[in-house]
Amino acid sequence: MxxxxxxxxxxxxxxxxxxxxxxxxxxxxxxxxxxxxxxxxxxxxxxxxxxxxxxxxxxxxxxxxxxxxxxxxxxxxxxxxxxxxxxxxxxxxxxxxxxxxxxxxxxxxxxxxxxxxxxxxxxxxxxxxxxxxxxxxxxxxxxxxxxxxxxxxxxxxxxxxxxxxxxxxxxxxxxxxxxxxxxxxxxxxxxxxxxxxxxxxxxxxxxxxxxxxxxxxxxxxxxxxxxxxxxxxxxxxxxxxxPNWIGKLGGFQIFFNNRPGSTYITRILLTYNTPSGPRREQFEISGGLSRTIGNIPLDATDLNLDVTFVGMINSDRYRRHWARPLGQWLTGQRHIEMSGVWPGATHFSVLEE
Known part of the structure; x- marks a missing residue:
């Protein structure tokens, strides 16, 4: 070969x-x-x-x-x-x-x-x-x-x-x-x-x-x-x-991982706009579990991600905004890592950023 x-x-x-x-x-x-x-x-x-x-x-x-x-x-x-x-x-x-x-x-x-x-x-x-x-x-x-x-x-x-x-x-x-x-x-x-x-x-x-x-x-x-x-x-x-093409894309994907050992439930809210109207997805992920959102269209804009670590008294919130993923997500993907042990600190990161 x-x-x-x-x-x-x-x-x-x-x-x-x-x-x-x-x-x-x-x-x-x-x-x-x-x-x-x-x-x-x-x-x-x-x-x-x-x-x-x-x-x-x-x-x-x-x-x-x-x-x-x-x-x-x-x-x-x-x-x-x-x-x-x-x-x-x-x-x-x-x-x-x-x-x-x-x-x-x-x-x-x-x-x-x-x-x-x-x-x-x-x-x-x-x-x-x-x-x-x-x-x-x-x-x-x-x-x-x-x-x-x-x-x-x-x-x-x-x-x-x-x-x-x-x-x-x-x-x-x-x-x-x-x-x-x-x-x-x-x-x-x-x-x-x-x-x-x-x-x-x-x-x-x-x-x-x-x-x-x-x-x-x-x-x-x-x-x-x-x-x-x-x-x-x-x-x-x-x-x-x-604008920056490095390979074929069929749509965008986001991978969520609430790492093993985490005792927090994370509440996810994802919203974005498309030419046919706004879209919204909401769900929760317990510690040790993961979830993937796929088939986000390539023409999606103003994508907002809101992640909440649900606490007994107070909750930690993390936000990300991408105005135009098509120009920002070169591989078409984002991997979200989340972790935390209550009542300690929470951690949120986007691996590609």
Whole structure:
């Protein structure tokens, strides 16, 4: 079974950037405003139209480095002699101290990703996507992702892109895989985290059982333009805009857990609005029990949760409000943890927040 590198890469990115997809193979077609399809299973992007009409972009410069590694991936640096192979791309002069950077991966399907970041580029106004729903529906229908003015989830628009000057993605195809690059010390350091945009390498010293994508992709050259490494994506459910789409959703779910050992009964009141009218659910959960509310529609708004720990004299109350879960609940779920032993303190938390 082949490894779904972009899916694995995206999952790693979402530990710190929950709304993003990765661009493992450094697909240059991923640009803000690009219209296409994201496969929820593999994470791969397929371009349908180069640009959404009437798009205006903003760009924010960033000079920070990007470094992501899976568990049991080790990174080392060592001085090496590259006098015979390293050439300055500008002057053509050989020399300078050499540096070799190596990654060792104990497990298969592990990832090392390092880049020198350049900028973030994004749509000036996300409402342009919603205003273009008719045009987008036509494009979706042409590739089998819609019909009758409706758009299927997975078809949409790239809204934000992180660009890098240079760097690399490396993944282990088996246990004990390894990879290393070498070059002039300053050029390799710039390639993996500098801000000048002048990073390069002179050679690949070791490549055992790895899938790799480098920028620049040739030795002793400098990248001509920045490369996209991660992006956010807006899709639709019918004609309902899903501004940060990271996977297919059929509806929202809330999981309530009144933890074992809790002696409080919790009284739950959930209300929200839908285009067809307001909804309301109310129930109680004893200690050690749980309950799930599912099938909350994707177009629900102004969702209010009121949790009361019922006491003999006084009761503790906790409240949460979500104006538009579709833009806030990326996975479509919230897990509510509750506990307390009377007459002591009560505890309430939303695990995703």
């Amino acid at each position: 082949s490894i779904r590198w972009n899916r694995t890469f995206s999952d790693l990115i979402r530990r710190s950037r929950p709304a993003y997809w990765g661009n493992w193979a450094l697909n240059a077609q991923i640009r803000p405003g690009a219209v296409g399809i994201v496969d929820a299973e593999t994470g791969d992007f397929r371009l349908v139209r180069e640009q959404l009409p009437n798009v205006e972009l903003l760009h924010t410069a960033t000079s920070s480095s990007w470094q992501l590694m899976s568990e049991r991936v080790s990174r080392t640096e060592a001085s090496v002699d590259v006098s015979a192979e390293a050439t300055d791309p500008d002057s053509g002069i050989k020399g300078e101290a050499g540096l070799e950077v190596s990654w060792s991966m104990a497990n298969s399907n592990s990832i090392a990703s390092e880049f020198s970041l350049r900028q973030e580029s994004f749509l000036r106004d996300l409402t342009v996507v919603e205003r273009s729903v008719d045009w987008l529906a036509e494009q979706a229908q042409s590739v089998g992702f819609g019909g009758n003015g409706q758009i299927a989830q997975g078809f949409g628009v790239v809204t934000n892109v992180i660009f890098a000057n240079s760097g690399l993605n490396v993944g282990s195809q088996s246990s004990d895989a390894s990879f290393s690059i070498a070059g002039r010390a300053s050029a390799v350091q710039e390639m993996l985290g500098g801000a000048s945009g002048k990073g390069s390498f002179s050679s690949i010293r070791k490549a055992r059982d790895v899938d790799r994508h480098l920028w620049p992709d040739q030795a002793n050259t400098r990248p001509v333009e920045p490369v996209p490494i991660a992006y956010s994506f807006a899709s639709f459910d019918g004609r309902l805009l899903m």
